[in-house]
Amino acid sequence: MASTETGTGAEAAGTTDDPADGPAADAATGAPAAESALAGEAPAGKAPATTKPDGAQPDRSGGDLAGLEAGLDALDTKVSDRQPWLRALTAKAVPPLVAVALVLGLWQLAYHFELKDHYLLPSPVDVARSLQDKWLEGTLLDYVWTSVSRGALGFLASVAIGTPLGLLVARVKPVRAAIGPILSGLQSLPSVAWVPAAIIWFGLSDATIYAVVLLGAVPSIANGLVAGVDQISPLYLRAGRTIGARGLTGVRHILLPAALPGYLAGLKQGWAFSWRSLMAAELIVNAADLGTGLGQLLEQGRELQDMSWVLSAILLILIVGIGIELLIFAPLERRVLRSRGLLVKS
Amino acid sequence: MTTTTLSKPGSRPSAPADAGGAAAPYAARIDHVSKSFGRPGAQQHVLDDISIDVAPGEFVCLLGASGCGKSTLLNLVAGLDGPSAGRIETPGGRPALMFQEHALFPWLTAGRNIELALRLRGVPRAERRGEAERLLELVRLKGAYGKRVHELSGGMRQRVAMARALAQDSQLLLMDEPFAALDAITRDVLHDELTRIWRDANGSASGSGGLSVLFVTHNVREAVRLAERVVLLSSRPGRIAREWTVDIPHPRRIEDAAVADLSVEITEQLRGEIRRHGQH
Ligand SMILES: Nc1ncnc2c1ncn2[C@@H]1O[C@H](COP(=O)(O)OP(=O)(O)O)[C@@H](O)[C@H]1O
């Protein structure tokens, strides 16, 4: 009997801090000393400690309370200091540049000692010259633009399809049960696998290219949104409902913004998948009237057995992929995370 | 009149049909409300036959040990969930609700959080900014309009949350342990703020329809410090164990002798309620 009672007593102390600890003090913070210090200060509110002594009243209404509050706020506010951007930039940019220089050095060494015949392994300078030739011919930017515009268009179409799809999967239980697993399964299917099917359906056309891009990117975007919605704290949804955000209003004002970090991660991955799928499609879907993108450029280099050409095309594909990630998605993501206080400085 | 009944859980018209008519004698009526969770057969009775009327302009504290169903009851009043039996009426429309966590949206600034509530209430765009500034001033956070949530201290966040709740312009404010996570000094200051805001809203000078507060806490002193009426809930199932009318005049302080005396009495009763659960 006695043991059960002590047991519940302890439990009560753990769960109901104040009542169990009695009226002696505010148990939660163990700050009775602080509170009585405050008490000692409060009646002396007539003292000229605050700007507007409202001293006639015994409570701390008016200026005294405002002053106390302002003090608390000042003491407890975080100071956010930002690094100067130039220093931040150099700190970020130098290591990858060093790594690139190292790779180029090793490559040059391999060329120098003729690890492979020169026509199989050209030097970095050869590749640069090949790029320069195309630049001088005035065609280089056309190739890049052809691919980038296809990639961007395919990506935007994927966003337009993937977003409502992701919302449906995230919020409608039967839809989730039906196509949720398929959607995540699709993500692991390399989109090159779609190329033969797309060619049979659409022939050697732009439609084939876009079909492959969509099939590659839509699942990642939808899945990113689903993950983003799943991670929303239920608290926000409840708070949203109490202030009247229900139905589509709730989706617009609460659900989508709350899911934004996950959604952005999905978009970023969606872009990577778009770009990859596009290159796979362009490599295979090669027709004179289609316009030459980077994938087609790469394929032409292979047909000519021109290794410098091939390597320069690979380099361009890499640069575009990394460039868009660095110029668009990384800053966007950083901005969103920072504004929510989710970005911890390393 | 807004009602939540068994047949229509969770859904309630936002505009009361008889608004502007004869004032209802209560801001909230909790009428023989019970609530169970779980499937039939394996049910957990959380609330059992609770009846509370909150008068217009009244400040009521619901007191009880953790897990006794205080949050459940508040969710029912807020219309976030429906009762298993009984009915809840809030004639003033949808009540405002404040949580222990500030529940401010981190993708918006403090000011925009308030403006969102204003917007969803139907306040025209042109008036929102000014109204948000006014509400921030009311909780003495004049300069916080453009601040992000993570840039504010715990006490400031709860004050912004209070401003957002007040932005709903509801006549009933539900508060679920809103200050439980704050340190004692900050909490004490916020008690003063809440009391001031509540009294001002019900003062003769204010043109609004008054403000009733249903405040949930497990802190006896907090309840006595704030409320006009303290309702003690027992646990498992939650029933009304006892009620006290607190007629200690304002301004009250948490260390006032009168507050302490009543707190001792209520604490004794609460301990008795808790102890009962260890005896079988
Ligand atoms: N959605 C739910 N489903 C099942 N049980 C619940 C749910 N919400 C609350 N409960 C149960 O109801 C009891 C009361 O919870 P709550 O209202 O949060 O207590 P309090 O706020 O007083 O601490 C708890 O035992 C809890 O486990």
Ligand SMILES: [Mg+2]
């Ligand atoms: Mg609770």
